[in-house]
Amino acid sequence: MTVQPAGGVAQRPTATGLADVIDSILDKGLVIDAYVRVSLVGIELLTIDARIVVASVDTYLRYAEAVNRLDLSESGGQGLPELMQNMKQGMVADKGKDAVEGVLESAADKLEGLVGGPEDDQERQPSRRRKDGG
Amino acid sequence: MVADMAASEAAERRKASGEGRKSEARVGTYVYGIVPADVEVSDDAGGGVGGPSAKVTVVRHDDIAALVSELRLDRPLGTPDDLMAHEGLLDATAAEVPVLPVRFGAVVTNPEAVVEELLAPYHDEFHAALDELEGRAEYVIKGRYVEQAVLTEIMEERPDLAELREQIKDQPEEATRDTRIQIGEIVDQAVNAKREADTQAALDAVTPVATLTSLRDPSHELDAVHLAVLVETARENELEQVVDKIGERWAGRVELRVLGPLAAYDFIVARGTGGG
Numbered sequence: 124m125t126v127q128p129a130g131g132v133a134q135r136p137t138a139t140g141l142a143d144v145i146d147s148i149l150d151k152g153l154v155i156d157a158y159v160r161v162s163l164v165g166i167e168l169l170t171i172d173a174r175i176v177v178a179s180v181d182t183y184l185r186y187a188e189a190v191n192r193l194d195l196s197e198s199g200g201q202g203l204p205e206l207m208q209n210m211k212q213g214m215v216a217d218k219g220k221d222a223v224e225g226v227l228e229s230a231a232d233k234l235e236g237l238v239g240g241p242e243d244d245q246e247r248q249p250s251r252r253r254k255d256g257g
Numbered sequence: 258m259v260a261d262m263a264a265s266e267a268a269e270r271r272k273a274s275g276e277g278r279k280s281e282a283r284v285g286t287y288v289y290g291i292v293p294a295d296v297e298v299s300d301d302a303g304g305g306v307g308g309p310s311a312k313v314t315v316v317r318h319d320d321i322a323a324l325v326s327e328l329r330l331d332r333p334l335g336t337p338d339d340l341m342a343h344e345g346l347l348d349a350t351a352a353e354v355p356v357l358p359v360r361f362g363a364v365v366t367n368p369e370a371v372v373e374e375l376l377a378p379y380h381d382e383f384h385a386a387l388d389e390l391e392g393r394a395e396y397v398i399k400g401r402y403v404e405q406a407v408l409t410e411i412m413e414e415r416p417d418l419a420e421l422r423e424q425i426k427d428q429p430e431e432a433t434r435d436t437r438i439q440i441g442e443i444v445d446q447a448v449n450a451k452r453e454a455d456t457q458a459a460l461d462a463v464t465p466v467a468t469l470t471s472l473r474d475p476s477h478e479l480d481a482v483h484l485a486v487l488v489e490t491a492r493e494n495e496l497e498q499v500v501d502k503i504g505e506r507w508a509g510r511v512e513l514r515v516l517g518p519l520a521a522y523d524f525i526v527a528r529g530t531g532g533g
Contacts, residue, residue, distance in 0.1 A: 141337050143397070143516055144344045146476050146483075148361040151522035155288060155363035158379055162370030164285040166328075168362045169335030182478055183441020186408075190422055190440055193408050 285364040286371055287328040289313070290347050290520065291357040291383050294322045305346060306339045313346060316368045318376035321383050324350065325371060334362055347520035352490075355390035357383060358520040386525070393468055394490050395524065396517030398459060398500055400482035402448065406510040407479070411447040418443060448479065455481045455511065462503050466495045471523040481511045485523035493518070 156163060287306050294317045305311035305326035313326045324346065328334075343361050350356045365371055376383070412418050421440050425433040452475065459482045464470055467486040475483050488496050497515060504513040 141341065142476065143399075144340050146473065147397070147519065147522045148340060148344050148347075148358070150360070152358040152360040152520075152525055153291070153363075154360050155365070155375075159363075159365050159370065159374040162366040162374055164330065164364040164366055166285070166330060166362065166364050167333035169333050180438060180441075182445060183438045184434075186441040186444040187425065187437035189404060189408055190412070190418065190444060191425055193405060193412065 283330055285328050285330050285366060286316075286325050286368050287311070288359050288363040288365060288371060288375070289324040289326075289343060290350065290359050291376070291387070292322050292324060292350060292354055293387055294318075294320050296322060296324075296350070296354055298324070303345065304342060306334065306342045308338070311342075314368075316371045316376070318372045319380055321376055321380055321387065323371050323376060324356075325368060328364055330364070334364075344520075348518065351394050351520040352518045355387045355393070356520050357386055357390070357525055358522050390487075390521055392489055392491065393487050393521070394493075394518030395521045396486050396488055396493075396496060396515055397473070397519060397523075398463065398482055398484045398486065398513070398515055400455065400459070400480070400507070400511040400513045401477065402451070402479040402481045403510055403512060404479060407448065407451065407481075408444065410451075410510065411444055415443060415447060445478075452481055455507075456484065459484055459500075459503055462499050463496065466492050466499055469524055473523065481507075482513070487521055487524050490518060 289305070292315075296315060298313050298315055303309070305313045307326065307328045311326040311328065313324055316323045316325050340361065347356060347358045351358075365374070412422075418440060421436055421443075424436050425440070430437070456472065460470060460472070463484070463486050467488050469487040471485045471487075473483040473485055486496070500513060500515050504511070507513065
């Protein structure tokens with residue numbers, strides 16, 4: 124039962140990234156106010172909203188652009204599994220990774236921006252996207 | 258900036274030690290979490306929230322204790338370092354012993370208040386919760402769609418998209434805005450439906466090895482799965498095998514990760530809202 128599956132698809136990072144941390148500790152866990160009342164010290168918290176879940180027109184336009192760029196190999200007869208296999212070997216895997224890292228980076232950028240000063244960085248589009256020609 | 262902070266920190270410490278009573282509350286006690294009383298903080302533990310000088314200590318009462326550190330109150334909390342320090346300590350602790358994580362940003366006046374207002378009055382409640390967590394830890398399963406792969410799937414499933422795509426091909430963006438939005442909405446709905454199905458599949462797969470499960474909100478529009486599970490640490494291998502199996506099935510379309518062991522952030526239910 125200790126056989127390691129080949130491929131190692133599910134990666135096990137040694138440390139969790141900032142984006143992962145934000146998901147865990149800001150709105151989860153024991154709320155101290157529910158217990159301590161007299162000796163509670165109010166302290167200003169930098170507000171962080173790294174979540175980009177609500178679909179917006181920006182999201183739609185981005186999806187449309189991605190669909191537009193999508194290079195479906197029109198050789199015909201090629202089944203979906205094969206197609207995905209090809210894409211995996213090609214540039215797609217890298218692109219996916221870029222997108223993930225872009226979001227992680229931008230979450231960190233945002234935090235640093237807040238720490239540096241009260242610049243209105245919050246409104247910035249969180250996911251930077253390079254405009255690939257073609 | 259850094260030099261200034263170091264200097265003022267030193268001045269602050271002199272001031273704090275000069276005044277016996279911190280009645281001005283220039284310094285507070287930051288609370289990370291609640292642990293069994295026999296927990297020790299190892300010397301190689303890094304700095305706490307508030308910088309490397311914030312030494313993490315244990316405040317004990319009877320069978321339970323709180324992990325705390327001194328915190329200067331002259332700046333807002335929430336820098337990346339603060340957040341990482343908070344979770345880093347809790348996760349390192351959770352890998353060894355049960356811990357009830359406190360939400361980020363909990364500060365009380367002094368260690369005595371931690372005992373009098375937190376540990377003593379709720380001793381039995383916390384003790385029971387720690388017992389439940391004994392030998393268990395949280396793991397988070399995160400899956401992110403590989404955009405091109407999931408879009409290809411969606412194109413296959415929705416022939417109407419190909420038609421709409423033809424309409425925007427080689428057209429200026431401004432002229433095709435409505436069509437683009439229409440395409441985007443279809444894609445968004447399709448991604449949401451896939452997320453729901455894939456999350457359910459992941460949930461079904463991990464439930465047999467988990468003590469408890471809890472769905473998390475997606476934190477990205479291309480999230481496929483975002484799931485927290487409470488697992489006996491002795492069964493960590495089983496969890497990994499189950500997740501690897503899903504990962505293999507989804508190879509090329511979902512990038513899957515397991516985070517953990519973590520403190521049980523998703524399984525600590527607030528007072529008064531029922532037990533979990």
